[in-house]
Amino acid sequence: MFSLEGLTHSIHSWLNSALNPTAALVVEMVIVAIAVIGFFAVLGLVLVLMERKVSAYMQIRLGPNRVGYGGSLQTVADTLKLAMKEGLTPDGADKFLFNLAPYTAIIISMLVLAPIPFAKGFQIWDMNIGVLYVSAVSSVSVIGVLMAGWASNNKYSLLGAMRSGAQIVSYELSAGLSIISVVVLTGSLRISDIISSQQNGWWIFKGHIPAVIAFVIFIIAVTAETNRAPFDLAEAESELTAGFHTEYSGMKFALFFLAEYVNIFIACAIGTILFFGGWMPLHIGSWDAFNHVMDYIPSSIWFISKVFFLIFVMMWFRWTFPRLRVDQLLNLEWKYLLPISLFNLLLMTLMAIMGWYF
């Protein structure tokens, strides 16, 4: 059976036999960097195309359908166009920060990719504080947005960036609390431990209603954290003319765009790991034959399909719900999501102590 774990092991042992350990480590790091950048590029192309097609079908339209088969090369053409465009820096802008901001945004998204297991044993870095690392680094992403908004020297950009700051700082709380409620059940921050604790059932099934509530709060909070509709106040095409990236063009704009989509992927990957068992196949109690069939599907396919399902749900949100006003946004967080998630965490802790989950 095909497995990515075997591939990484064979590369690792081959490098160590051919080179000394330090050189082998350096070569492995280079391979990882190339793989991550390549993955980013492919992910951006696929997700943008998916977004456009999903939005089109939800609005009874056709979407891109001219370039390539069924419009499949549309995003490739768009990327080519963006790469050839001039990356203009406005006159009044803070040149250094203006040019640094897109790289900050993309580097932070790359950093969060480190502890995510794409398949069984296929992970860049399985650190013991994996979940904490993810929630810490992903909240830094607001820096990139603030930097872009400030350096643009444009009132729309600054407004968008400030909104984004308020939004990410607020929603970080309920995202963190719903992550903690899974950590309470697992008793470990290490991502591989969290996944292996879901061997006999995913947390969303094992944790009863509190887990479902935690998942719903998590998906709302990460939708807000990734600045997507209905929480896209930072961009708000119709009122702020794209907010923090109004002044960006060409490849610098493309980097922001890419960072947004990679953040969506990462948020959904975290959701998958915490609530849907990461790369664990679907097992149902004592249906041995069914479980056996499910085991034959490679773990990477399980992971990717779960993540894309969650991404689809987020796109579904985006193309259904109207944008919130900024006071409604903060009301939703501080008056509804935070109290509910605190109460839910209490319930979850009680469940974990009493052992009411299976």
Add this chain to the structure above:
Amino acid sequence: MLLKDYISDIYQATRSLLKGMRRTGYYFTHHKEIITQQYPDNKSEAKLPERFRGEVVMPHDTSNEHACTGCTACELACPNGTIKIITKFDVTPDGKKKKALDTFIYHLELCTMCNLCIEACPTDAIKMAQSFEHSVYDRSQLTKKLNAPGSKIREGVE
């Protein structure tokens, strides 16, 4: 806020959000509902809405007769001077003079397709056509004469 109101708020909000998602989910799975028409490709079978307003035309029947009495109601109704009506006097068989249409001039380049002239017409002599490919190389071709040469007013239209 009472706890009951708080919970009912959450319930109502979730319900209405799910209702919206059910609608978009329905559209996502039912591709037959798609209303996009791939225009230059389907030129022959393009379906325009019944009330689409392309340009003003004056229908003539088989014996080259129209229903315009030359009353100039459309000319008065037009907000931007698109219509100009030139009238003449016909002599009826019993020797009376009667006002009739000589030329109905329609400036397509000025028209905003507001439909006011069609609503103003007392005899339904003009209507909106479905044609929309109006581009020409010379502006003067957009000034049209709507009544066909040699046409008369239909018998019995007052």
